[in-house]
Amino acid sequence: MAVTMYPAESGSPTAFITVGITALSDSITMDADVLPDAPNIATLGTGSTAEVVLYATKVGTTISGITRGFSGTSAHTWPIGAAVSRRYTSYDHNAFRQNLENKDIDGGTL
Secondary structure (H helix, E strand, O other): OOOOOOOOOOOOOEEEEOOOEOOOOOEEEEOOOOOOOOOEEEEEOOHHHOEEEEEOEEEOOEEEOOEOOHHHOOOOOEOOOOEEEOOOOHHHHHHHHHHHHHHHHHOOOO
16 A cells, blocks of 8 residues: 655755744744645754644645644644745655555555
8 A cells, every 4th residue: 555655845945934833733824835735744943853744735825734743753832933844754765665665565556
């Protein structure tokens, strides 16, 4: 069974949150429209505290229908000015790897 793979964004352009969010927020508004169309994933922040989110809807500079703490990360409170970008994540790597392995196991095609 294929694992969903989401489109990437060349160069991983960065936008910045314009309204602070809590760990329970399910929408994020940014200062620029740099993320790929939904559904897709985005990374908030950088480094060891970064959070990956899955978003179901994107309208301009707002993403919503968000699954917080996606792919084993933790949901955090993020202040105005926190970075948001479409980066290559462990989810991307694992989905790619699993889809390749599934092809070998079941003889299917990608």
